[in-house]
Amino acid sequence: MADYLLRRLLIAIPSLLGISAVLYTVLALAPGDPFQELATNPNVPPEVQEALRRKFGLDDPVYVRYVRWLTAMLQGDWGYSFVSRVDVDTLILQRLPTTLIVIGSSQILALLIALPVGIYAATRPYSIFDQIANTLAFVGFSLPTFFTGLLLILVFSIWLDWLPFVYRADIAATGWQFYWEHIKQSIMPVTVLGLFQGASLVRYVRSAVLDVIRLDYVTTARSKGLEERVVILKHVVRNALIPVVTLIALQMPAVFGGAIVTEQIFRVPGIGSLLISSMLANDTPVIMAVTFVFACLVVLFNLIADILYGWLDPRISYC
Numbered sequence: 001m002a003d004y005l006l007r008r009l010l011i012a013i014p015s016l017l018g019i020s021a022v023l024y025t026v027l028a029l030a031p032g033d034p035f036q037e038l039a040t041n042p043n044v045p046p047e048v049q050e051a052l053r054r055k056f057g058l059d060d061p062v063y064v065r066y067v068r069w070l071t072a073m074l075q076g077d078w079g080y081s082f083v084s085r086v087d088v089d090t091l092i093l094q095r096l097p098t099t100l101i102v103i104g105s106s107q108i109l110a111l112l113i114a115l116p117v118g119i120y121a122a123t124r125p126y127s128i129f130d131q132i133a134n135t136l137a138f139v140g141f142s143l144p145t146f147f148t149g150l151l152l153i154l155v156f157s158i159w160l161d162w163l164p165f166v167y168r169a170d171i172a173a174t175g176w177q178f179y180w181e182h183i184k185q186s187i188m189p190v191t192v193l194g195l196f197q198g199a200s201l202v203r204y205v206r207s208a209v210l211d212v213i214r215l216d217y218v219t220t221a222r223s224k225g226l227e228e229r230v231v232i233l234k235h236v237v238r239n240a241l242i243p244v245v246t247l248i249a250l251q252m253p254a255v256f257g258g259a260i261v262t263e264q265i266f267r268v269p270g271i272g273s274l275l276i277s278s279m280l281a282n283d284t285p286v287i288m289a290v291t292f293v294f295a296c297l298v299v300l301f302n303l304i305a306d307i308l309y310g311w312l313d314p315r316i317s318y319c
Contacts, residue, residue, distance in 0.1 A: 008303050012299045021066060023288060025062055078285070080285060084286075088289045102193070106191075110198035134203070140202075145192050145196050146265055152191065153265070204243065205244055209237065246305055264276060
């Protein structure tokens with residue numbers, strides 16, 4: 001197991017280096033200048049502008065700037081925000097927990113919906129329940145997150161006035177009231193992402209269970225007199241979850257992409273809203289750091305998926 005993890009980490013390191021090189025090159029060649037406002041400000045002398053550009057190395061070749069950025073990042077220096085005037089790692093650490101809580105809660109909600117619905121629909125194919133589940137699943141992943149987000153705001157915030165539609169980080173309440181206010185303002189963003197992911201996972205879980213439930217060893221297990229519940233949970237679901245785990249790991253970029261849109265709709269102060277504001281302001285160090293963090297999370301989730309394979313299917317070896 002330790003050797004397997006070491007091999008996977010050795011594979012992940014060049015992958016992340018390649019991703020970072022591509023990201024940095026694309027951002028460096030993209031149009032826009034973080035000091036564009038200074039160039040149009042008559043109160044800032046040209047020599048000050050040139051001094052700032054030399055300080056941050058914006059006139060150096062791309063490969064020189066990339067090596068300088070990579071060396072600094074490996075030493076724990078992720079750069080300096082041109083807009084916020086603070087360190088990039090400080091900005092990310094302030095926003096990342098909120099995004100991870102929203103995404104983590106939405107993924108838990110998606111699994112709580114997809115697993116029981118998909119498994120039950122697969123055990124009763126073409127029944128009324130299966131048809132209703134498939135129809136709702138098609139509707140769920142066909143609607144974009146910005147539409148369902150606006151719809152929930154219209155119903156629960158404007159018409160019913162039950163939930164706040166703006167996420168506030170500076171809640172003045174204390175004790176249980178503080179946690180309750182945070183839960184209330186998280187319900188709609190988590191629901192939007194959870195329903196979208198859950199709708200797509202229902203189809204995959206149903207298909208995976210249907211493929212496994214027809215295999216010979218499942219028939220053998222039933223012929224031994226095992227209860228149907230034991231056959232489904234112990235012999236079918238564990239093997240059927242292997243492609244589902246792969247799908248969840250590969251869909252993490254899409255989850256973060258949907259979180260960016262959802263954070264903009266509900267004004268969630270997460271890493272997605274930080275990325276959008278940085279893109280609008282041409283704040284290249286922040287954009288580079290946030291996209292690199294997304295890449296690291298994707299590689300991490302794929303590693304977790306590989307580890308889960310061995311737990312779900314003992315036939316898989318880590319050698």
